Structures are given as C-alpha cells and as structure tokens.
Amino acid sequence: MLELFEILLTTGFWAATIRIASPLIFGTLGELICERAGVLNLGIEGIMTIGAMAGWMWVYQGGDLWGGVMFAASVGAIFGLLHSIFTVYLGLSQHVTGIGITLFGSSLSYFVYRMLLPSASTPPKITAFQTYKIPYLSDIPIAGEALFSQTPMTYLAFLTVPVVWYILQRTPVGLAVRMAGENPVAVEAQGIDVLAIRTGAVVVGSALMAIGGAFITMSAFDAFFFGMINGRGWICVALVIFASWRPGKALMGAMLFAGLEAFQVRAQQISGAAIIPYQFYLMLPYVLSIIAMIIMARKAKYPQALLVPFRRGERV
Amino acid sequence: MQIEPREHMSAWRVGFAPVFAVFATLAICAVLIVWAGAPVIESYQLLFKGAVGSRFALNETITRSIPLIFTGLAVAVAFKAKFYNIGAEGQLYCGALAATYFGSGLVTLPPVLMIPFLMLVGAIAGGVILILPVLLKTHMKVDEVVTTLLLNFIILLFVSYLLEGPWKDPMSMGWPQAKSVIDEGILPPLFAKGRLHMGLYFALGAAFLVWALMRFTIWGYEIKAAGLNAIAAAFSGINVNKTIIRTAMISGGLAGMAGVSEVAGLKGYLTLDLSPGFGYTGIAVAMLARLHPLAVVPAALFLSGIYVGSGSMSRAVNIPAYISDVIVGMSVLAILVAVMFSQYRIKWRS
Numbered sequence: 001m002l003e004l005f006e007i008l009l010t011t012g013f014w015a016a017t018i019r020i021a022s023p024l025i026f027g028t029l030g031e032l033i034c035e036r037a038g039v040l041n042l043g044i045e046g047i048m049t050i051g052a053m054a055g056w057m058w059v060y061q062g063g064d065l066w067g068g069v070m071f072a073a074s075v076g077a078i079f080g081l082l083h084s085i086f087t088v089y090l091g092l093s094q095h096v097t098g099i100g101i102t103l104f105g106s107s108l109s110y111f112v113y114r115m116l117l118p119s120a121s122t123p124p125k126i127t128a129f130q131t132y133k134i135p136y137l138s139d140i141p142i143a144g145e146a147l148f149s150q151t152p153m154t155y156l157a158f159l160t161v162p163v164v165w166y167i168l169q170r171t172p173v174g175l176a177v178r179m180a181g182e183n184p185v186a187v188e189a190q191g192i193d194v195l196a197i198r199t200g201a202v203v204v205g206s207a208l209m210a211i212g213g214a215f216i217t218m219s220a221f222d223a224f225f226f227g228m229i230n231g232r233g234w235i236c237v238a239l240v241i242f243a244s245w246r247p248g249k250a251l252m253g254a255m256l257f258a259g260l261e262a263f264q265v266r267a268q269q270i271s272g273a274a275i276i277p278y279q280f281y282l283m284l285p286y287v288l289s290i291i292a293m294i295i296m297a298r299k300a301k302y303p304q305a306l307l308v309p310f311r312r313g314e315r316v
Numbered sequence: 317m318q319i320e321p322r323e324h325m326s327a328w329r330v331g332f333a334p335v336f337a338v339f340a341t342l343a344i345c346a347v348l349i350v351w352a353g354a355p356v357i358e359s360y361q362l363l364f365k366g367a368v369g370s371r372f373a374l375n376e377t378i379t380r381s382i383p384l385i386f387t388g389l390a391v392a393v394a395f396k397a398k399f400y401n402i403g404a405e406g407q408l409y410c411g412a413l414a415a416t417y418f419g420s421g422l423v424t425l426p427p428v429l430m431i432p433f434l435m436l437v438g439a440i441a442g443g444v445i446l447i448l449p450v451l452l453k454t455h456m457k458v459d460e461v462v463t464t465l466l467l468n469f470i471i472l473l474f475v476s477y478l479l480e481g482p483w484k485d486p487m488s489m490g491w492p493q494a495k496s497v498i499d500e501g502i503l504p505p506l507f508a509k510g511r512l513h514m515g516l517y518f519a520l521g522a523a524f525l526v527w528a529l530m531r532f533t534i535w536g537y538e539i540k541a542a543g544l545n546a547i548a549a550a551f552s553g554i555n556v557n558k559t560i561i562r563t564a565m566i567s568g569g570l571a572g573m574a575g576v577s578e579v580a581g582l583k584g585y586l587t588l589d590l591s592p593g594f595g596y597t598g599i600a601v602a603m604l605a606r607l608h609p610l611a612v613v614p615a616a617l618f619l620s621g622i623y624v625g626s627g628s629m630s631r632a633v634n635i636p637a638y639i640s641d642v643i644v645g646m647s648v649l650a651i652l653v654a655v656m657f658s659q660y661r662i663k664w665r666s
Contacts, residue, residue: 042461046645086652086653092652093652095400095461096599096652097652099402099461099596099599099648100603100645100648101645101649102645103596103599103600103641103645103648104642104645104646104649105645106645107641107645108642110636110641111636111638111641111642115348115351115636231465231466231469234465234466235466237459237461237462238462238466241458241462277477277480277481279473279474279477279480280477282473283469283470286466286467286469286470290463290466290467293452293458293459293462293463294452294458297452297456302457311319312318
C-alpha cells in the first residue's frame, strides 16, 4: 500500500501526468469550443488521427516541427470546415456527420500514410520535440521539475487554456459564440451571422483537436502507428461534459484523468499488482470516462441549442 | 442562401438518393486512385470483378455481408428511434462471447435446437450490454454515442483478457483464441466450396422480421414516432423512454447475433480479430439503406463487395487496401447530402 503512495511523490509521475494531459487538453478545448457554439463534433477521433498523421508526415518529409503543428492545424481546420458545411449550413444530423467524418478521416490518414510510405514495416521515426527546461523554474524540486521540464507543445497546451477562457468569457467574439450555442435567434436579432459564428467555432475547435493529435506523434512519441489515437477523442467528448463546458474545469478534468492514467502505469509495476491482468488497467480510462459522465450528468447544463440546427427565418 | 423543403416528395428522387451517393463516393475516391497512379476505370473494373466476378468471389462477398446485415439492422432500428447506438462492434463481441461460453461444451443439444439457442443467448448478451447506456440516456440524459463508443474499447479489452487468460484454448499453439464451438452448434456451410454458411438465412430472416416489426406492429409505430418527434409521441400517449429501451434491446440483440454468426458460422472459434470493424461499417450500411430494414440487405452486399473487391484490386494495381475504408466513410457523408437534396432544395437568392 505504501508503495502506491510513494508513486505520488515521484517527479516521474507528475511529469507523466502533465505529458498525458496535453493532448487531452487540446482535444477537450477544441470540442468545448464547438459545443459552446451549439455543434457536437463527433469527428474529433478522426480529426485527431488526421492531425497525428499530417503533423508527423510534414516533419518526416523534411519540414520543421512548428511547421508540422501548423500543417496539422490547417488540415484539421479543413475537416472542421467540412463538418460545418454539413451540420451548420445544410443542417444535417450532427451525430451521423461526426461519425462519418471520423470514419472518413481516420481511414484517409491510413491511406495517405500507406501511399507515401508503401513499404514501411517498422514505423519510421522523426526527431520529435525535445524537452525544454525553463531556466530557474525547472530547478524547483518535484513540482518545478515536472511542470517546467516539458516539451514546448505541452507549454502551448497549458497556455491555450487561459487564452480560450479569455476569448470565450471576455471578448465580443466569445459572447457571440456562447450565444450561438444558447439562443441563436437572439444572435440573429443582433445582426450577427449565426452560421458564420458556428462555422468559425467548429473550424478553430477542429484545428485544436488536430494539434492534440499531432502532439501524440510529434511530442509524446516520434512515430505514427495505426489505431494510435485509440479512443482519446471520445474521452475528450466525455471530458467536456465532465467540465460542464468550462475551459478551467476542462484543464482540471484532463489533469485528473491523466493523473490516474500515469498512476495505473506505475501501479502495474509494483510487486503483487500482476494479480490484476493488464487489460483491466488499460480499461480504466474508458471506465473512468463513463463514470465521470454519470457523476456530472445531473448537474450538466448543456448549451441550450446544442444539436439544434439553425435555419434563418425559421422560428424554433 | 436558403434551404427550403421541396413541396413534392418525389419517390424517384428519394429512392435514387443512395444510388447517387454511391456514384458520388466512387467519383470522389477516384481522385485517390489517380494519385496512386492507377487507371480509374480499370481499377473499378478490377474491384467489381474481385467482388462478384467469379463463383468464389460472389460466395465470399455474400459471406462477408452476413455480419454487416446484422449490424446494419442494429443501427437502422436504433437510429430510427434517434437512439445513436455506435456500439454495435462491442455488442457483436458480446454475442460472440455468449456463443463461445455456451457453445464450447457447456450445453449440448441437437443442432436443430443448439443453433437457435446460441443465437438467442448471443442476442441476449448483445442487448444486456446496452442496458447501461440506454438507462443513462433515458434517466440521466447522458449522451449514448459516447457511452456506447467507450464500451467498445472496454469490451474488446475484456475479450483480450479472456483470450489470453481463462478462456485460452490450450490446444491453440499459443495463439490467443478460445475453445471451438462444438459440432452441434456450428452453422453448416451452404455449398461444398466456399465459406458461405447458414448465418445468411438468419440474417435475411432478421431483416424480414425487423421490416415486419416496423411496418405492421404497434412497437414499430412507437419506435418511428419516438424518433420523429419525441414530444409529440409523448403527448399521444407513447411511453418514449420505454420505447427507446425496447429499441436498444432489439438493436443490441441484432448486433449480438452478428457475433454468434461469425463465431459459429465463419471461424468456429473466438479470436480478437473476429470483426474488422463490422459494427462501424454497419452505420454506413444503415445510412445507405436509409434506415429501411429490407434495403439493409443490398446495402450490406454493396459494402461487403467493396471490401472483398478492393482486396483483389489493391493487389493488382498497388493501391493501399485502406481505400475500402475510405469509401465506407465517404459514403456515410455522401448519403447524408443525397437524402437531404431529395427532401430539400437550395435557393441561392431569397
């Protein structure tokens, strides 16, 4: 038992927590922006896969790392645009469109990967983002080492949280996005184009999701595998509900989640832990996502116009 | 730009929407074939030949369509009630687990009873796993898409645990596979050559029964009403929650039968690669069928033909076999647009 507590005192555990949380932060914030504008984006799993492939491929073909992140974001944005043409302009089912984008996006990434690397049996590697120690701060024991000795993409993830919060809560654009998700008719009455606002939110949100995917192949690992996203996108959808659609709580949710994940990996290695087969440890994130949704379900305040397409001139 | 409903619902337009969607999909995916440096027409000819060009190919295409008919029906019924069950993949494995548990020696009955018994327990297992997501939806408003999707991952890990642990067949030379289904439970092959098995009759029977259920019974009417307008349905005295729970059980049951048919018909035993995503492809099947139970059969045959045919196409002209998954994903998006344009039109100037 004592060994389990000791895990919590190691730098490795906290550093891993922050690393695992990073892609979840990108994905959850991306989904959150879409949903605040009234669009459920179930394309997230496919868009993360596309981002993981696109960013990695950019670097593998000789591009630089930040160029890869930008490229992944652009490809994600294009898929977001596709999603919003379907769900915002044509008003089609957000559920089915999202599933379609996920099926199309992930299979297209595998196809493109195989096209460009037809005979790669062992996945080739790139030089991924290296850890960048922030001077002075990273000298603080445990917390400093864990927080300030990460890759630049992790710092970007944590910086995105206050930025998204500020834009959503403190700027006119953010207000328009939130209103588009609560009462689109009122937005229209203000002379603001609901469709444009929603499209913008889905495009930006999808770009963030793709960056989350790119984190996995460019920062956490250095290669692209099939089935690499492995449900992380769906976990982000659950985290948005857990976070009650708030960026700050999304950060906390992602951290909690990543903490449990980092903990289980280490707990497995403790003597006596092998009694429980490894599959049950791997199940934990999915089980926890469901539990998180159950806990928050009663309190969940869904954006009022989530899933409701807006057609100009039509009264709801 | 304005979207307005068409005044006349032309049966021609509605009926041909899937055909348009299929052609649009193949036209868009032609871009990928061009990219791969292969001739488009010839590649599609190879795909067609590979799917239905010989007795063997046709046999294989029909065999592969059996699980797709089941999962397509499962999705069609659920989506009709606007219950978005994306967990057919997991429910399929639950059915397979039940078939393995009861079929590998625990129960021995003559084949005429054993096969229906395995189908029944498989259906029950598929339905049982949906109880949690459906109750969460009806009683706590937790989105069923996420819960059913997450359950897929949990179930697959559970199957992996069983196959590497307590259920591992000691005779399997180290491969993670379960004990074989006993001879009485095996779905007999329909022809001397080829893999086509009796599961086809169960699949076609299921399609017919689901059609009859939706067309002629009060349950079917309630499912459609709950999906079209839950509030109106509630006002007219339909217990919407009860209807959705019932729909979920039917849907999970159908997906479970897909697992039984694969274990007891095609493979004979449970492995971790039993389904290459039949549950997800079932969504494309149901959408292409416009959620009509009888139309699920040709839609399943079409997509299974794409899978079987693209295998031989990719070998012949060197296109990555993932092209079939791209076609499946693309067709879901194409059918959405095609169906919309059969019901609405775009007015560019208001």
